[in-house]
Amino acid sequence: xxxxxxxxxxxxxxxLGEQIRGLDEAGAQYVHIDVMDGRFxxxxxxxxxxxxxxxxxxxxxxxxxxxxxxxxxxxxxxAEAGADIITVHAESCRHLDWTIESIRKHKILAGVAxxxxxxxxxxxxxxxxxxxxxxxxxxxxxGGQPLIPYTLEKVRELxxxxxxxxxxxxxxxxxxxxxxxxEEVLGAGANIIVAGSAVFHGDIIENTQRFLSVLNP
Ligand code: DX5
Ligand code: ZN
Numbered sequence: 001x002x003x004x005x006x007x008x009x010x011x012x013x014x015x016l017g018e019q020i021r022g023l024d025e026a027g028a029q030y031v032h033i034d035v036m037d038g039r040f041x042x043x044x045x046x047x048x049x050x051x052x053x054x055x056x057x058x059x060x061x062x063x064x065x066x067x068x069x070x071x072x073x074x075x076x077x078x079a080e081a082g083a084d085i086i087t088v089h090a091e092s093c094r095h096l097d098w099t100i101e102s103i104r105k106h107k108i109l110a111g112v113a114x115x116x117x118x119x120x121x122x123x124x125x126x127x128x129x130x131x132x133x134x135x136x137x138x139x140x141x142x143g144g145q146p147l148i149p150y151t152l153e154k155v156r157e158l159x160x161x162x163x164x165x166x167x168x169x170x171x172x173x174x175x176x177x178x179x180x181x182x183e184e185v186l187g188a189g190a191n192i193i194v195a196g197s198a199v200f201h202g203d204i205i206e207n208t209q210r211f212l213s214v215l216n217p
Contacts, residue, residue, distance in 0.1 A: 002186060002215035005030035005063045005172065006208060007196035008054075009045060010143045016050075017057045019204055024058040026208035031060050032174070032194045034143075035078070037068035040092045041141035048074070048081035055082035063192075065113065065174065067140045068092065072099040079106035087111030087134050087172075090122045100129050111172070115140055116151050120158055131170060132192065133158060137185075138175030143196040147176030152188045159189025182214055 006028050011019045020031060031054075036045040051062065064083040068074070071088040072095070078086055086103045090112055093099045103110040111132035114122060116139060123133060135155050138145040155173060162169045172192035173185050182193060193215060199207045 002190075003029040003192045004199075004208065004211050004215055005032040005061075005192055005194045006199040006204075007032040007034055007143060007174070007194050008200075009034040010196035010200035012200075017054060019200070020054055020057040022204045023199075023208055024060050026205040027212050028199075028208050029061060030063040030192065031058065032196075033062060033064045033083075034196075035064060035066050035068060036141065040069045040089065041067045043141045048077040051078065051081040051083065061085065063087070063172075063194075065111075065134065065194075066092075070094065072102055075099070075102045075106060079103070079108055083108055085109035085111055085132060087113050087132065089113045089115065089140070090126075091115055091118055096126055097129070100126060104129075111170075113140075113174075114154075116148050116154075120154060120161065123158075123161075127161070127165070127169065128167060132172055133162075133169055134172040134174055134194075135190070136175055137173055137177070140175075145176055147178075147181055147185075151175075152184065155185070155188035155190055162189075179210065179214070182211065186215065 038044040061084045109131040113134035137147045137151040171190045173190040174194035177195045178198045
């Protein structure tokens with residue numbers, strides 16, 4: 001089954017709880033939560049207190065994408081706030097293996113993210129230790145950007161590597177996914193689709209259901 005992970009970065013924060021309940025009712029399996037520190041990426045979003053306060057709104061999987069420098073410092077905070085999966089950027093960790101281990105110690109799922117220009121070779125040794133790889137299809141930091149076409153080639157290559165190794169690693173694609181390109185993204189090998197502006201601009205429930213019907217026809 002392919003899964004949808006709507007990114008709440010594009011939500012109306014004055015109605016965040018209500019909008020998350022809407023995603024849940026519409027059937028989205030994940031909630032994608034973008035944490036930004038103004039250093040790793042040139043934007044700020046929110047941190048663990050916000051995650052803790054929305055944890056009561058849904059039992060769906062909290063897919064926490066950390067776009068922060070040295071995320072290892074905060075794994076405990078995000079795990080305790082209610083993350084089900086924590087994804088860190090390979091580019092932001094001085095000791096990626098250590099950070100992945102620290103996520104595992106909290107008995108939650110671990111993901112690693114690659115920004116567009118980072119080669120797949122960054123994953124060679126860590127791949128068997130992670131549950132998910134997040135391929136950024138835009139430069140991290142902002143919602144509403146167009147998907148960078150070459151990143152889909154990376155998804156195709158990653159899918160080949162995962163299959164060749166006999167792994168069950170989830171492949172998540174994040175950035176610029178729309179109704180126009182989602183089939184191509186799935187065809188490249190992604191099985192978890194993040195969508196921010198394409199879900200939250202307009203009718204959230206209708207958009208979620210429309211994505212889900214394309215994801216699992
Ligand atoms: C970008 C974030 C994305 C973003 C996606 O740095 O990681 O999750 O919210 O938004 P859209 O789908 O609008 O590109
Ligand atoms: Zn994200």
